[in-house]
Amino acid sequence: MPEENEEIPPASIRPYEHEKDFKFIRYLIGASILSRTGPANIHLFWSNPLIYIWVIISTTYIPIKRMLLSDEEFGKDEFKEMVIEILMKLPVFVGPPLILLVLLNWCHRRYFNSIMKEVISREDMKNPKSYYNGQTFQGKGIGESSIWVLDYDDRQIGVVAIEKSLDLVNEIKLKDGSNLKNQEENKEDLKAKFDDFHLIRIRHLATSVPFRPAGIDLELLNFSVTKSFKEDLKTERIMINLIPILDQVQIEAIEAIGFIKSISTQFNSKPFWNRIWLFFRSNIGWPDCKEVWNEEVWVLERSRFDSKVD
Incomplete structure (x- = not known):
């Protein structure tokens, strides 16, 4: 056991500092994407x-x-x-x-x-200080977007970016029709489901791979979710896009908080011959990566989060 007077390296989540963090968050987000190659x-x-x-x-x-x-x-x-x-x-x-x-x-x-x-060339990564400081997506925001950095022992080991926008509904509606998890839902059903709620998206969640076993993804998610729900009482849902199998650590973290899978591009919803062709390509070492590794939308409702907190 550590002695009473033994100092434990400090860990804290703080707001983004442009001069200090700009290169770091670009590197960490880029490295997190490339780390999917191995899995x-x-x-x-x-x-x-x-x-x-x-x-x-x-x-x-x-x-x-x-x-x-x-x-x-x-x-x-x-x-x-x-x-x-x-x-x-x-x-x-x-x-x-x-x-x-x-x-x-x-x-x-x-x-x-x-x-x-x-991802690195998008507007929010070119100038995070401006984008995540009250900037709203296509002028339809519902509050401030923000970006936060996790420090441990004077090292940056994680970043989470929160984007608040009503226009996120449009992104969800792009995944309609045959791509819905529930095939019976159509565009109108989906619109009715989401239009009445203010949405928040966790746009980026990136952590240093060696520190992931310590649960830093869960720590960042807990912070961002709690902050989002408490600061804007109108917010009803928080969404995040992840790739199954490749983002398994993050998926375990969001499931622990209460996120549930909402919409995905299902392989089985594709025509039979298309599935055969994709299967054949993958088996000869020439996969259609865009089709094989598609993102799924995970959503956390305020009511579900409140029940877990209580």
């Missing part, structure tokens, strides 16, 4: 049935061959001959999976790098 590679690699078929072929080829050959054909020293053949065939067995992994990494790195460049 994306691993998921598509190990969900590929061809990998398991190839492993079965690789591990059974030589024993089956040995069973079919006579002792004279195989040689006197069976074990030595088998080891030599395994070593000779090793590049053939290992090559295809490595090629698949390289192709997946190339596709994912290009895709997430393009997203990172797009």
Whole structure:
């Protein structure tokens, strides 16, 4: 146990300081986007049935061959001959999976790098001080947007940006029709569901990867959600866009607070032949990243948050 007088490094969430934080938040947000590359590679690699078929072929080829050959054909020293053949065939067995992994990494790195460049070039990242200091999205804001930085031991390890805007309804309505989780809802139903509420979006949630096991994503989310609901009593919902599997740490954090999945672009809602084509492309190392890794909308209602707080 630490001694009573032992100092614990301070941790605090503070407002964004442009001169001090500008380069940091751009780097951290960009790095968080690029960090999706690894999980994306691993998921598509190990969900590929061809990998398991190839492993079965690789591990059974030589024993089956040995069973079919006579002792004279195989040689006197069976074990030595088998080891030599395994070593000779090793590049053939290992090559295809490595090629698949390289192709997946190339596709994912290009895709997430393009997203990172797009995000960093947006207006809010060009001048965060102006955008998140009362600036409203397309002139239809309902309050101040804000950006906050998490410090620990004089180091910046996290950032959360809150955007308040009624115009967020338009973004949700773009995900209508076949993309709705509930296929029976149409544009009018969706509009009726959201138009009566003031919405807040968590536009950015980025944390330093080594500190994520300490729960800093949950800490930033708790802070931003509590602040948003308390400062604007008209706010009824908070939304955030995340990619399942790739943003698993953040998803665990938002579920702990009470967010629920609202709308997503479902793979199963696509035409059958389109799904077959996407499946085939992913299995040969050429995934359509935009289709495979689509964002889902998660929403927290004030009533649900209040019940958890109580």
